[in-house]
Amino acid sequence: MAVLVVAAGVLGLLVGSFLNVVIHRVPRGESVVRPPSRCPGCGEEIRARHNVPVFGWLVLRGRCANCGSRISVRYPLVELGTGVLFALLALRLDPPDLPAYLYFGAIGIALALIDLDCRRLPDAIVLPSYPVLAVLLTASAWYRDDWWALARAGIGGAALFGFYLLLALVYPRGMGFGDVKLAGLLGGVLGYLSWTALLLGAFGGFLLGAVAGVVVLAAGKGDRKTALPFGPFMIAAALLAVFVADPLGRAYRELAGLA
Structure with a gap:
């Protein structure tokens, strides 16, 4: 059980990083695959080592490595929140049910934040x-x-x-x-x-x-x-x-x- 909970939490961190892209791009009708993530200030592509969920933001102290513009704290919070939610779902549910509810948790986070931002689902x-x-x-x-x-x-x-x-x-x-x-x-x-x-x-x-x-x-x-x-x-x-x-x-x- 402990291994499953930890694995779900790590998966949640990774999924949370992707959800940040979804939350930003889907309301704009943009692709969530291309182009790679970029700084909203200078447009520079974010390096892979800086794109590690939560830790990348902490290492950069919430600023772009290229231009120094601030990166919203919401990005690591979405990643951390998704990781915690996935771990809790793994703790609460039986393994056969878990894929459906992890998926639901992920889209739930994305939809809630998009609705708060844009009044849209x-x-x-x-x-x-x-x-x-x-x-x-x-x-x-x-x-x-x-x-x-x-x-x-x-x-x-x-x-x-x-x-x-x-x-x-x-x-x-x-x-x-x-x-x-x-x-x-x-x-x-x-x-x-x-x-x-x-x-x-x-x-x-x-x-x-x-x-x-x-x-x-x-x-x-x-x-x-x-x-x-x-x-x-x-x-x-x-x-x-x-x-x-x-x-x-x-x-x-x-x-x-x-x-």
């Missing part, structure tokens, strides 16, 4: 994730011989997609179709785990969004008409549900005398 990430996650969850279900989990994922994905679609049609100013398309993905990955995970993830986003709205109002950073991107709250609630749904479900059953 790009189809270029969301739509291809449907077949990718379908294949990965099917492989997990086949390995486990647990086809009900896969059926539950399909039901959860369809239900959450339909619920968000209804909200978008009834209140289009408060819910975008990017959120609707993301909801189908969240419903699938949460439904695969359990009904408890699906319910927590589905409604946890609204709770987190409401709390954030209160904080914004209390801090004087906006008013009741201030629009906050909802995608990050949906993703945060879904990831939280992955970790807490199982222990909360057990606690509820024990309190209800069902254990």
